Amino acid sequence: xxxxxxxxxxxxxxxxxxxxxxxxxxxxxxxxxxxxxxxxxxxxxxxxxxxxxxxxxxxxxxxxxxxxxxxxxxxxxxxxxxxxxxxxxxxxxxxxxxxxxxxxxxxxxxxxxxxxxxxxxxx
Amino acid sequence: xxxxxxxxxxxxxxxxxxxxxxxxxxxxxxxxxxxxxxxxxxxxxxxxxxxxxxxxxxxxxxxxxxxxxxxxxxxxxxxxxxxxxxxxxxxxxxxxxxxxxxxxxxxxxxxxxxxxxxxxxxxxxxxxxxxxxxxxxxxxxxxxxxxxxxxxxxxxxxxxxxxxxxxxxxxxxxxxxxxxxxxxxxxxxxxxxxxxxxxxxxxxxxxxxxxxxxxxxxxxxxxxxxxxxxxxxxxxxxxxxxxxxxxxxxxxxxxxxxxxxxxxxxxxxxxxxxxxxxxxxxxxxxxxxxxxxxxxxxxxxxxxxxxxxxxxxxxxxxxxxxxxxxxxxxxxxxxxxxxxxxxxxxxxxxxxxxxxxxxxxxxxxxxxxxxxxxxxxxxxxxxxxxxxxxxxxxxxxxxxxxx
Numbered sequence: 001x002x003x004x005x006x007x008x009x010x011x012x013x014x015x016x017x018x019x020x021x022x023x024x025x026x027x028x029x030x031x032x033x034x035x036x037x038x039x040x041x042x043x044x045x046x047x048x049x050x051x052x053x054x055x056x057x058x059x060x061x062x063x064x065x066x067x068x069x070x071x072x073x074x075x076x077x078x079x080x081x082x083x084x085x086x087x088x089x090x091x092x093x094x095x096x097x098x099x100x101x102x103x104x105x106x107x108x109x110x111x112x113x114x115x116x117x118x119x120x121x122x123x
Numbered sequence: 124x125x126x127x128x129x130x131x132x133x134x135x136x137x138x139x140x141x142x143x144x145x146x147x148x149x150x151x152x153x154x155x156x157x158x159x160x161x162x163x164x165x166x167x168x169x170x171x172x173x174x175x176x177x178x179x180x181x182x183x184x185x186x187x188x189x190x191x192x193x194x195x196x197x198x199x200x201x202x203x204x205x206x207x208x209x210x211x212x213x214x215x216x217x218x219x220x221x222x223x224x225x226x227x228x229x230x231x232x233x234x235x236x237x238x239x240x241x242x243x244x245x246x247x248x249x250x251x252x253x254x255x256x257x258x259x260x261x262x263x264x265x266x267x268x269x270x271x272x273x274x275x276x277x278x279x280x281x282x283x284x285x286x287x288x289x290x291x292x293x294x295x296x297x298x299x300x301x302x303x304x305x306x307x308x309x310x311x312x313x314x315x316x317x318x319x320x321x322x323x324x325x326x327x328x329x330x331x332x333x334x335x336x337x338x339x340x341x342x343x344x345x346x347x348x349x350x351x352x353x354x355x356x357x358x359x360x361x362x363x364x365x366x367x368x369x370x371x372x373x374x375x376x377x378x379x380x381x382x383x384x385x386x387x388x389x390x391x392x393x394x395x396x397x398x399x400x401x402x403x404x405x406x407x408x409x410x411x412x413x414x415x416x417x418x419x420x421x422x423x424x425x426x427x428x429x430x431x432x433x434x435x436x437x438x439x440x441x442x443x444x445x446x447x448x449x450x451x452x453x454x455x456x457x458x459x460x461x462x463x464x465x466x467x468x469x470x471x472x473x474x475x476x477x478x479x480x481x482x483x484x485x486x487x488x489x490x491x492x493x494x495x496x497x498x499x500x501x502x503x504x505x506x507x508x509x510x511x512x513x514x515x516x517x518x519x520x521x522x523x524x525x526x
Contacts, residue, residue: 039269
């Protein structure tokens with residue numbers, strides 16, 4: 001079963017961390033990725049640039065309208081994701097709990113099953 | 124010889140050759156790699172150069188050479204094992220048991236279901252890692268890692284290359300059948316995604332169960348599983364519209380059912396019931412056979428379906444079985460009786476909010492004339508499923524009620 005673990009980042013929370021804490025998060029993600037690769041559960045993981053770099057696009061009255069992002073006005077934004085293929089939802093949750101963000105107040109992790117896929121996974 | 128028949132031949136020979144190698148060297152991991160390389164070489168060479176007169180010997184020789192090459196590159200093992208590895212392998216090694224032993228090894232209980240299916244398809248089914256990755260819609264690197272991890276686990280478990288005895292054999296065979304059923308189901312209904320038929324996996328599962336049945340013809344559960352798969356697979360053409368939308372059993376055009384598969388399935392289902400004990404696959408096959416016996420949906424013997432689910436519920440209690448029994452009960456005693464049975468499942472943690480419980484309740488509410496309740500439950504079921512085809516179907520049912 002395929003699941004997307006999305007990571008919801010709060011810049012204020014991240015900024016308040018010490019350098020050591022930030023490093024530990026980076027190392028934690030690195031170890032997590034290695035473990036997922038070895039177990040054959042990782043499909044892909046990607047991290048996104050800062051939301052200040054986002055462009056919000058729309059068509060209004062037949063004309064393209066492009067404004068600087070982000071689309072959602074929230075404290076948290078989508079920072080990145082893990083796309084995994086594992087046994088069941090319990091396992092997906094177990095894996096998500098190993099992500100360093102899980103232990104930090106103010107950072108959000110969400111686990112949702114994939115319903116449709118095309119492209120990358122067509123191999 | 125045409126290309127598909129080379130493929131069939133290779134699939135048949137792969138577990139035999141692997142069995143001979145593992146029996147000789149006892150190193151599943153290395154032998155499996157060597158056989159895969161030999162099969163790849165055959166895939167490249169045979170279509171252009173022709174199939175050798177003794178294809179099995181050809182594969183054995185090439186695989187043995189690859190295996191020896193591996194040993195040579197592994198200096199520590201070289202002295203210990205080169206002597207036996209270079210001996211000429213006699214051609215008349217019995218292969219029948221080996222394929223079964225391999226299957227037991229690939230379905231080792233220490234592995235996860237995902238690893239068991241992947242390893243079985245590769246080592247016994249003779250599929251390449253790329254093919255398995257495609258079938259399960261994951262990148263090849265992901266599947267390669269999974270297979271490699273599975274082989275390491277088997278090695279660590281220190282399993283011997285022999286069939287287990289007595290009670291252990293029964294338990295292990297149950298795991299084997301479960302894995303094969305899982306492969307079939309993966310092909311029959313994709314657990315997620317838009318593609319409903321991944322017929323290749325279903326066909327591969329049938330081929331493997333046929334093989335097990337060939338070696339254990341007296342085992343009623345193996346016979347039952349084969350019957351169940353054939354009777355289910357027979358409906359595949361009638362199961363969806365050209366656009367890929369689901370058609371429920373009672374609305375299927377039964378003339379589109381594969382008569383040949385049904386006849387074979389019915390025969391096997393009957394044979395399996397003649398055995399001494401009743402198992403879950405035999406009962407499910409008997410239920411599928413009851414449906415297959417009905418020329419129209421109206422002629423379905425629901426009394427019999429209900430009685431079979433009742434026995435199944437007793438020998439293998441499972442909320443999904445109770446759910447299916449509720450449908451049969453509603454057909455014989457009316458929707459209220461079915462709904463009353465469903466209320467028992469509300470207290471089951473495994474079923475709370477499950478889309479199948481919601482959709483069956485919607486169906487029974489619709490039958491009982493509660494349009495608003497049915498609409499509500501079809502919509503909730505549509506939101507809960509991970510299958511696009513099922514979601515489209517449930518939304519359609521909801522919109523038909525509103526109209």
